[in-house]
Amino acid sequence: MKREFRELLRERGRTELPRVLLAAAECAPLSKTGGLADVVGTLPKALKKLGIDARVITPYHRCIKDKYASQVEHMFYFYTNLGWRHVYVGLERLELDGVVIYLVDNEDYFGDKIYRGGMPEGEQYSFFCRAVMDVIPNLGFEPDVIHCNDWHTAMLPMLGHTQYPGQIQDRAKYLLTIHNIAFQGKFGFDFVQDMLGVDAKYYTPEFMELNGCADFLKAGCVFSDRINTVSPSYASEIKMPYYAEGLEGILNARHDVLTGIINGIDKVTFNPKADPTLPARFDRGHLKGKAACKKSLQEQMGLEQRPDVPLFAMVTRMTEQKGFDLVACVLDDIMSREDMQFMLLGTGDERFEKFMAAAERRYPGRLCAYIGYSETLSHLVYAGSDFFLMPSRFEPCGLSQMIAMRYGSIPIVRETGGLRDTVTPYNRFTGEGNGFSFANFDAWEMRDTMRLALECYRNDEIMHGLIDRAMQADFGFDRSAEDYARHYIWML
Ligand code: ADP
Numbered sequence: 001m002k003r004e005f006r007e008l009l010r011e012r013g014r015t016e017l018p019r020v021l022l023a024a025a026e027c028a029p030l031s032k033t034g035g036l037a038d039v040v041g042t043l044p045k046a047l048k049k050l051g052i053d054a055r056v057i058t059p060y061h062r063c064i065k066d067k068y069a070s071q072v073e074h075m076f077y078f079y080t081n082l083g084w085r086h087v088y089v090g091l092e093r094l095e096l097d098g099v100v101i102y103l104v105d106n107e108d109y110f111g112d113k114i115y116r117g118g119m120p121e122g123e124q125y126s127f128f129c130r131a132v133m134d135v136i137p138n139l140g141f142e143p144d145v146i147h148c149n150d151w152h153t154a155m156l157p158m159l160g161h162t163q164y165p166g167q168i169q170d171r172a173k174y175l176l177t178i179h180n181i182a183f184q185g186k187f188g189f190d191f192v193q194d195m196l197g198v199d200a201k202y203y204t205p206e207f208m209e210l211n212g213c214a215d216f217l218k219a220g221c222v223f224s225d226r227i228n229t230v231s232p233s234y235a236s237e238i239k240m241p242y243y244a245e246g247l248e249g250i251l252n253a254r255h256d257v258l259t260g261i262i263n264g265i266d267k268v269t270f271n272p273k274a275d276p277t278l279p280a281r282f283d284r285g286h287l288k289g290k291a292a293c294k295k296s297l298q299e300q301m302g303l304e305q306r307p308d309v310p311l312f313a314m315v316t317r318m319t320e321q322k323g324f325d326l327v328a329c330v331l332d333d334i335m336s337r338e339d340m341q342f343m344l345l346g347t348g349d350e351r352f353e354k355f356m357a358a359a360e361r362r363y364p365g366r367l368c369a370y371i372g373y374s375e376t377l378s379h380l381v382y383a384g385s386d387f388f389l390m391p392s393r394f395e396p397c398g399l400s401q402m403i404a405m406r407y408g409s410i411p412i413v414r415e416t417g418g419l420r421d422t423v424t425p426y427n428r429f430t431g432e433g434n435g436f437s438f439a440n441f442d443a444w445e446m447r448d449t450m451r452l453a454l455e456c457y458r459n460d461e462i463m464h465g466l467i468d469r470a471m472q473a474d475f476g477f478d479r480s481a482e483d484y485a486r487h488y489i490w491m492l
Contacts, residue, residue, distance in 0.1 A: 001051050002482075008489045018488045020047065020054040021143035021172075023132050025125065025152040027058045027101065030068065030094075031114055035399060036149055036179045039230075039263055044099040046264075046481030052488070055141060057132055059110040059124075060092055060103035068094060072103065080134045082127050083194045089131045091138075102139065104131045122187045125152040125216075126195035133159050133169050142168055145488045147175045151185030154220025155196065158208070161223055162199065173491040176224035177261075178217070180396055181238050181245050182321075185216030192216075210246050221250045225491050226257045230397035231418035235260030243394055261484060262421055263397045264477030270379075270403050272471075277379045282408070284471045290383060290408055297384030301368040303341050310457045311341045312450070313385035313409065315378045315400055318348025318356070323391030323414060328355050329443035335363050338454055342367045345374065345381050382407040386463075387453050391438075391446050395419045401435075405470040410463075411435035412453055414446070422475065426456065426466060434469040 001017065009015060026032055028041035044054040060072075077090040090105030104110075109124045116124055133156065136143070148156050157174035164170045189203045192214040203209050208219035221227055229235045235258055237243040239251050251258055272290070273283045279296040282289030291307060298305050316322045335342065342363070344356055356369035370377065382388070388404035390413045397418035401411040405422075413419035415437045426433035436453050438445040456462045 005050070005485060005489060008486065009492075012489065012492045014492055017050075017052045017485075018144035018492055019141065020044075020052060020145045020147055020488055021136075021139075021141070022054060022056045022147045022149070023153040023156060024056065024058055024149040025128070026061075026114055027056050030064045030096075030101070031058065031061045033114055034179075035230075035263065035397070038266070038399075039177075039179070040149060042264070042266060042477045043481060043484060045097055046477045047485060048098060049478070050481060050485050052485055053141075054147075055100040055102065055143075057102040057104065057135075059114075059128055060090070060105040061110045061114050062112055063114070064103065075102075076138060077105075078134070080130055082123075082130055083197065087127060089134065091135050100141075102135070104128060104135070106131070119187065119191065122185065122191060123195060125185070126155070126192070129153060129155045129159060130196065132156060133164060136172075137168055143172055145175060145491055146172045147177065147484075147488075148220060148224065149177050150179050151183055151217040151220070154185065154216045154224075156220075157223035157225075158198070158202070158219045159196065162202070163197070173226075174224040175226045175228065175487060175491065176220040178227065178229045178238070178396075181217070181229075181243070181247060184210075184218065184245065184247070186210070186213035187216075189214040205249075215246075218247060218250060221247060221254060226259070226487055227251070227254060228259045228261050228487065230260065231262045231395075231421045232260030233420045234394075234396045234417035237394065237417060259487070260421075261480055261487070262418060263399065264480045265399055265402045265406065265475050267406075267476045270382075270406050272383055272407050275379055275383070277376045278383050279380075282383075284408075284468055287408065287467065293380060293383035294385070297343065297380050298341070300380070301343060301370065302365065303343070303368055304365045306341075309339060309341055310387065310454055311343060311385045312387045312389055312412075313343045313381045313404075314346060314389050315381050316344075316346045316348075316390070318346045318352040320349075321393055321395075322348075323393055323441070323446075324348070324352045326391045326441070326443040326446050327389070328352065330447040331359055332362075334447055334450055335359070335367065338451070340366075340454065343381055343385060344369045345372070345377055347371055347373055379407075382409055385409045386457060387412055387436075387450075389446075389450070390414075390419060391441075392416055392419060393441055398422070402473075402475040405434060405473055406475065408467045408471050410453065410466050410470055412446075412449055413437050414441060415439050416441075422473070424469075426452075426462075431462075431465060432469075434466060434473055
């Protein structure tokens with residue numbers, strides 16, 4: 001055990017590291033629609049290396065049944081009450097890479113989509129929260145900390161503390177991680193009362209009411225022992241109305257237990273030294289392979305074969321969150337004035353997809369808009385590009401900028417959330433920095449920052465320094481896991 005942890009434990013009169021149960025709607029590689037699944041899949045493995053027994057509880061989704069049924073071991077089943085409904089709860093157990101994963105089975109709720117949307121989704125995850133609460137005493141594993149993620153599991157602390165007094169569920173400490181505050185699980189109070197039997201006294205602004213709705217995420221913020229988001233800057237930002245989506249009141253009130261822990265990336269999947277999807281491999285000191293990747297990207301995407309031309313890239317959901325309206329505003333200005341290429345890999349809002357498809361026709365051989373989702377191509381785009389553009393309006397953490405840096409593509413980002421915490425802007429006086437950034441959500445500021453990057457591109461020494469520092473940055477998950485471990489211990 002790390003000395004720091006031993007000392008922290010001693011301050012709390014404990015000798016053993018906490019046992020942790022992570023509850024989440026998805027867990028990679030079993031089920032995945034976004035970054036949440038990666039965190040839930042990777043964190044327990046990294047915690048195990050630190051000596052922490054962390055297990056996962058997640059729904060037994062159809063997609064998991066289809067792939068893993070033969071490896072799953074049935075533990076037990078019972079019926080529980082979901083309001084007036086008497087519903088089946090099966091508990092299955094799976095061990096993956098040494099991590100125990102408990103799977104909550106109910107074909108009616110998890111027989112098709114991970115997220116059904118609207119009230120059906122509210123019912124799916126009300127059921128999941130009830131099932132988690134009811135299985136805990138029978139797991140043979142008493143968690144000290146229950147780690148909830150986003151609104152789908154944010155009702156657990158409230159249920160534990162108000163409906164299971166004095167029991168394991170009440171004694172446990174709760175950490176709530178907010179991966180994206182834009183999704184809060186808002187329903188009519190009647191619905192929540194009918195599902196989970198929440199007492200009417202909690203339907204007030206001090207507890208779970210927000211703008212006339214019962215808000216699951218708000219309940220989580222009120223009843224959990226600690227709250228964290230996925231970057232320190234986003235943790236500060238969500239105390240402001242612009243970012244908080246109505247939760248600024250409760251988050252300010254609980255500022256003393258609100259922190260940010262930056263996510264990491266999977267250093268094995270994203271490794272330019274050994275990436276099997278690339279035509280050539282490279283690392284910090286040996287960038288020949290990167291030039292070969294650029295050549296291959298240009299060739300495959302119909303861009304002019306020029307090693308010397310700066311290539312800007314985006315791999316993204318094409319939405320306003322990702323700052324796509326800024327790109328749409330200044331793309332023509334910059335493409336018409338500068339000698340550069342632009343590569344986009346993404347899908348999203350139809351208006352942005354159409355805009356980019358039209359831009360491709362205006363700049364043949366210089367701009368490629370690949371509208372689609374391709375994991376393999378994304379690796380080549382990261383490896384073959386010189387600059388990676390990410391002008392987000394808000395960004396809880398952001399993984400793409402970290403992946404880009406690992407592949408020596410210099411990020412150009414807006415200073416928000418995790419982008420601000422991972423990219424240090426280039427300083428022409430000290431020569432420090434591993435990317436470029438701009439402060440305001442403003443298209444012309446973005447354009448000027450791209451121009452500064454173009455200027456630097458013409459100077460080999462600056463460019464090599466930037467690439468070297470970007471590739472050197474350590475965004476592995478071990479650092480995040482240590483931070484989570486500290487949080488768990490603080491809560492004991
Ligand atoms: P998000 O808010 O979309 O989760 P992140 O930067 O945290 O943004 O993570 C996005 C992840 O999805 C990155 O790994 C990125 O490479 C990947 N990605 C996004 N769009 C595409 C696409 N069209 N094709 C392949 N990968 C994509």
